[in-house]
Amino acid sequence: MSLQAYAWIVLLAPLAGCVVIALTWRLLPARAHGVIGTLAIFVSFLAALGALVELDERRVVSVAWDYASTAGVDAQLSILVDPLSVFMALVVSGVSTLIHLYSVAYMGGDRGYTRFFAYLNYFVFSMLLLVLAGNFLVLIVGWAFVGAASYLLISFWYRRRTATRAGIKAFVINVVGDVGLVLGTYFIFRGTHSLDFLKTFEAVGEAFGRNDGDLVAGCILLLVGAFAKSAQVPLHTWLPDAMEGPTPVSALIHAATMVTAGVYLIARMHPLFEQAPAAADVGAIIGCLTLLIAATIGLVVTDLKRVIAYSTMSQIGYMVMAVSSAAYAAGLFHLMTHAFFKALLFMAAGSVIAAMAGVQDLDRMGGFRRAMPFTFAAMVIGGLPLSGIPPFSGFFSKDEILALLFAREDWHVVLGVLGYVGALLTAIYTFRMIFRAFYGEPVPEARALEDGHLFHAEHPANPATGEVEDTDVGFPGPEHHIAERALPMKAAMGVLAVLAVVGGIPQIPRVTDVLHEFLAPSFEDSRLYEELEPSATLVWVGLVVGAALGVLGIFIAYTLWVKQPERPRALRARLAPLHRLFVNKWYFDELIDAVFVRPGAMTGRFARNVFERAVVNGLLVGGTSGLVRGAGAAVRRAQSGYVRYYAALLLVGLTGLSAYFLISA
Amino acid sequence: MAEVIFFIAAIGAVAGALGTVLLRNAFHSVLSLVCHLIALAALFLLLRAEFVAAAQVIVYAGAVMVLYVFVVAYIGGGDRPLAGPAGPGLKVLSALFAGVLFAELTIALVGSGLSALESEGAPYEPGFGSPSQIGGLFLTKFLIAFEIASILLLVAAVGAVILARRRSGLEDPREVSVADVMRGRHGTLTDAPPETMLEAGGPPRR
């Protein structure tokens, strides 16, 4: 089959899956829908592999439909198939298949099972639309769809108030990003007069000078879109709250795919960013800030999934920093390895939470090592690449980013140093999480599991607020599935574990350069792609320092949370203000509340009470209607019902009229 | 000679008019009007309008006034005082107003200086005002008016029949007065459930 055919199958198979599930939701049993959903994504993955085989280092644009070619706007439904998009499609469809497999078991018993798979398929479709987009129009459409899918999935358990609120928060912040994306597109379109990617990239050199104001503005607006989607500061506040969604959702959307859309965007738009380095620098700085802030918060949060969420935010900070500093292949490589080990971490966390009957609080977990050996192994295998321990995948990808930052030899070196600080913090908080959950005295739930039965809470309750729920549709189902007992979960986690271990092989520095070469055709118009090459010394020093920091971090975590469990409390007391800052997430939520939400609410209240009530209803509507009513009342008094009165009016009027004419004549 | 007849006829007409207005008994008013009409017919004859005069007597005084007589006989004259709750002031005012109107019209006539007013009128042609001339005019120049007048008569006849027909038995539900319905005193006259708030007598009470 041709490359275009493969590409369209990649895109349309998940959509077909979603439609089939939606149309047959009453006709088939729930498990069948799970299988259909997983198969649809698997077909997409196979087609992506087919596209990989057929690709041959080209960049092909395939147009399905011309929306409009008027007034200089070329709006087409077109996809761009090039190494970058095939790479992203492979990562997205591959990890999605595994997560679908995991969900087949994990979401069992939930009344909304079918709906879940329909939403998941829709999400994968939108994400593939985003990465395969061939022009700004399709990109924006895919961007918006992904935001919608995210909302649908975060508030999947829609009868939980916390979940719906989190969904709305995510959606609103994503919309801010959408606005940035559209405005940025406008600025760029104004200069290049084309919406198509390839044409825009060719035209950007002539249309804009270096660091042209319009281009910088457009790129910064694109960055706003990227930051909202990828949860970078200051548009990151939705990601921790998004952990209200089911764990597969967190694994898919908030680890492997949706949050990487921003990274993909910056990488795709690299010609624009290279022509406007000011914007790229903004991206790099924000990426660096985010990775540090998120890492510090990850040190103190007590919700298991939120630790992993902040870890995601931090790692994406690395990726954003990388692609903004022209380390494109490195950033995308980290994207791939991160997808593997982060999804694995989330899956393991899901298993632990199921063992805890829905509770996600680290303070209440402990000693699960003996009760859940497979989950423990999975979590450790996921945590090691995250902490940058060789020879796991994450080690190579993270260190490549940092080495390339040093290779830039300008102020990016500072970012590199901060990146190493972040790596240390990453190792600490990752293994803090692992040690707290799996080491120490086994909690009752763990003991129950060691005895062979799964702990079930008396009344299902919202883990965050403790409100009592039921297990009907809109709330989590009554069953809890742990990896040790569910084969699909084990299979998915196993595959990801293998990938997390060996995923670094394609890009071992100085040994293999598979990814870099594979992606080269996508970046052939980049000045820095081939130039930026760290020297051998830099690479080896970086690798050693990175490994050392990772091991140091694990050692510190071991000391604080296994050897001397009283130390953390003492440290917290000594560094109380710092601890408070981190626990309150650097007060970003409060800041946004004070700057945007409260004035917004005040404006709304003013509009309603003063403007709407007094001016519009009272003055305008009430005034005009009052006027009409008054006039009507006045006129109505003339309708007395007396015939003679009317006759009198007639005659008097007649007389008056004749008198008037007499006098005037 | 003509003046004498004119004055007799005119005084008769005015007297009849005043009688219609001022007599208390409705029957007497009707009879007074009949006299007025006949006097007016005489005036028409003086004005060489033979056909109109004949029509006046036969149709107006003959048919229309007979209608009035029938209805008055059916209803009864009613010896009510002229003035109602408004008091005798209304009588005075109305008389005053009538006087004002008369004065105004007279001023309009006399003071306007219409050239035709002073003259004796156009010379008389034989056949003027004869039935043949009127008939000819009706069928040529005023044909449309003629036809519309006949339609109007048809409409009036149908309307009069409908208005005055007697209904036997219980009061037809469609005969309720609008005011009663507006005041909500009716509901549904049959067993049907009320379908509107009006029929139900107000908004639903919880």
Add this chain to the structure above:
Amino acid sequence: MNLTWYLVASALIFSAGAGGILVRRNPLVILLCLELMLNAANLALVAFARAHGNADGQVFALIVMVVAACEVAVGLGLIVAIFRRRLPIDVDELRELQG
């Protein structure tokens, strides 16, 4: 006879009718006064017809008579209907159409 006399007579009858409408309470009598006004108009029309030597005025007067007949038929039908409903035959009492 010159025209003025006829017209003055017409005006007199007209004002008498107008005054009668304002004063009387019996709807039947009000209709009679209305007839008075119509007849006054007829007189004026015929007088002018004679003055101009044009029979159009007489035709107009005949049409007015037709209209008066129609209006009388309907009006009397109304009064009969009112009487049948046992409502008072008094325009001051028949005020249902008040606004």
